[in-house]
Amino acid sequence: MPPRLLLIDAIGPFFRGYEKSRINWSKIPFHHLPVHGSERAPFWARVRQDLSHFCREVSDLGYTAVTLDDLSHLASHPSHEPEITGKIAVFRQEFARIFDLIREAGLGVYLTSDILPLTPRLAAEFGGRRPALDDYYADLVRGVLDDFPQLGGLILRVGESDGNDVRDAIRTQLHLTTARHTNRMLRKLVPIASERGKDLILRTWTVGAYRLGDLIWHRRTLAQALEGIDSPHFIVSMKYGESDFFRYLPLNRAFFRIPHPKIIEFQARREYEGAGEYPAPIGTDCERFARELRQAENLVGVSTWCQTGGWHRFRRLAFLPDAGDDTWIRINARLIAGIFREEKTTDEVMRDLYGPERAPAVIELLRNAETVIRELLYVRDFASQKLFFRRVRIPPLLHLYWDCLFINHPVRKIMRHMVQDPERSLREGEAALALFPRMIQLSREAALPVRDLEHWRDFCQIVCLARRYYFLPFDEEIVEALKNAKTVYKRNWPKSERQRYRIKLSFQPFHLKRRTIGWVAGILLRKKRGYRLLDHVFTLNLLGLAYRASKPRRKQDMPKFLRKSAMGIDSLFK
Incomplete structure (x- = not known):
């Protein structure tokens, strides 16, 4: 049976006019939002206008509800600092209007929350007393659900908090450090939501911190966290793999181990694959996961991140008018909804979206684009390995992170140690690069953004040179070729276009020998989930x-x- 709940994040409108050179896309930048003066009224009017457009667009794609950030900026507390109390009062007024708008558009609204938010005064008042902090957070949840009846529920993130770059006076911190403590907190929160007929959605995503850091993949940790929690209003939300939104990851086996209602998470704006600057289709993975999940119990929803995720300079805003081209994000969001809700194939979804004349070229382009990503952006030999460090599964993409390509001696030595068949890796990369002339031709035939493919081609030429540097014997000619390629790339794709990668070149010697790297890797890394x-x-x-x-x-x-x-x-x- 198709899932009943299709969530999609709606935070894009809040980034209008946010001009930082590198943006934290993990949450609405509340410190940037005007709360007084002449800027307030036009800004929030534009947000409502954008959201009206957004709701029409995503509703047409089949989505049933949107997610917005966040509880900490809408929950009042008597011990808040006066300035924070004033800002929260404004946010509560503006978001109440937004919630009404979304509900009138026929969509549900879910509010995100980290556990847990504090201000300096609150941190001093509670002084790290866990029971008091638990009660404080439960009061925030109770208050927000009572004050905003438009909400369908809350989405809780327990394994990650605000980034180090966040300068907001309200900051979240990791509060739950063990499975047992998580279970106690859920036993407080689930009845609060259930009594009000609201959903409480627990995300299992973590960054490996504390004993709870393996919640996303460790069966015992997850079982302890969920022990005794039984409510139709409690839902567990999991990324499709045991790491972040990467390729080469098998479906998380937790979908088959727990009986609770479940949501699978995807990312349409792929934060590690260009963030919408070029095609990064996920239809093949979605089809595979959808087939496997037919054997899973109680899959009730799919969550799509179309704007959220990553720290990078890429700025494409999804499903907004006059905000630039969102073609590649839109394709992925449509694929997710079409495959899971309508039980269609990638090709069928593309025929529906582009019609019989354009669809063949689009389908071929997407297939080739997926080959480029899997065989050139990733190094298959490394990406296919299952490796764990402490409580996290090692990402299968080592040398490319957000908007940075790392080409240096340490990466070279690690690659040469980890990759067993460098010749095959070189052949795969060269063959993938050779697909670009055909892809550019297909983009013209299908009236898709040709310039995006040209930028991607120029970047991938550097990626291919980097692979030669990683796997061929050291040669000064390759070093010079990389330096020249970086110069040409920066000239052809200036910062003003805001789609450019940062190429991090360094050829300083790395004095650890490959034998030492192998010895260190044998100690720190393991190939099985279980701890040694x-x-x-x-x-x-x-x-x-x-x-x-x-x-x-x-x-x-x-x-x-x-x-x-x-x-x-x-x-x-x-």
Whole structure:
């Protein structure tokens, strides 16, 4: 039976006029939203206008509800600082109008929340007392559900909090650190939602922090967190794989292990694959997962992230008027809805979307684009490996992260150690690059954005050169070719176009030998989900202590993206 609930995030309108060079797309930038003065009325009027358009667009695609951020900026508390109280009062007024607008458009509304939000005054008042903090958060949930009856429910994120770059006075922090504590919190929150006929959706996504950090894949942690929770209003939401939104990941087996109502999460605006700047079709994966999930119990929904996710300069806004081309995001969002709700194939969805004349060219283009992503952006030999470090599954994309391509000696040595058949990797990359002339021709035939394919081609030429640098014997000619290619790329795709990748070149020697890398990898990485004795003694405990002890000396030596983006690398060692 097709799922009844198709969620899609609607945060795009709130990024209008947000001009940071690199944007945190994980949540609405509330500090940017005007709450007084002459800017307030036109800004919020534009948001409502955009959302009206958004609702029409996604409703036509088959979506039934939207998600918006977030509880912390709509929940009042008597101990809030006066300035924060004033801002929250404005947000409550404006979002009440937005919720009404969405409901009038025939869509449900779900509000996101991290567990849990604090201000400086609240942090001082509660002083880290967990029972008091639990009660405080339960009061916030109760108040928001009572004050906003338009809501269909809340979506809780327990394994990630605000990024290190967030400067908002209201900041979220990781509060739940164990499965048992998570279970106690759910036993408080589920009755609050159920009594009001609202859904409480728990996301299992984590970044590996604390003992709860393996919730997304560890069966015992998940079972302990959900023990005794039984309500038709409680739903578990999981990303399709055991890591973030990457390729080469099998379907998370937790979909078949727990009886609770479940949602599967996808990303239409692929944060690790250009964020909508070029085609990154996911129809093949969606079809495969949909077939497998026919054997799963109680799949009630699908959640699509069409704007949320990543720290990067790419700026395409989905389903908004006069906001630039969202073709590739739109295709993925339509594929997700068509495959899961209408039980169609990728080809059938594209025929419906583009008609009999354009569809053949679109279908061929998407197939070729998927080949380029799987065989050139990813290195198949590495991406196919199942590797775990501490409580996280290692991402299958090593050298390309958000809007950064890393070409340096450490990546070269790690690649040469991890990839067993470099010659095949070189052949696959070259063959994928050779598909671009045909793809550009197909984009013209189908009247799709040709310039996007031209940009992607130029970037992939650098990716292909990088693969030669990784796997061929060291040659100064390759180094010079990479430097020249970067210069040409920056000239052809200036920053003003805001679709350009950052090419991080460094050819400084990395003095660890491959034998040492192999020895370190054997200690730190494992190929099975279960923990080894070595992990219980060293990787999960002593290594974390050693990392925290050395942090003050090492902090400024780390690359900025490891310190500033998301929660930073520190979260891996908590």
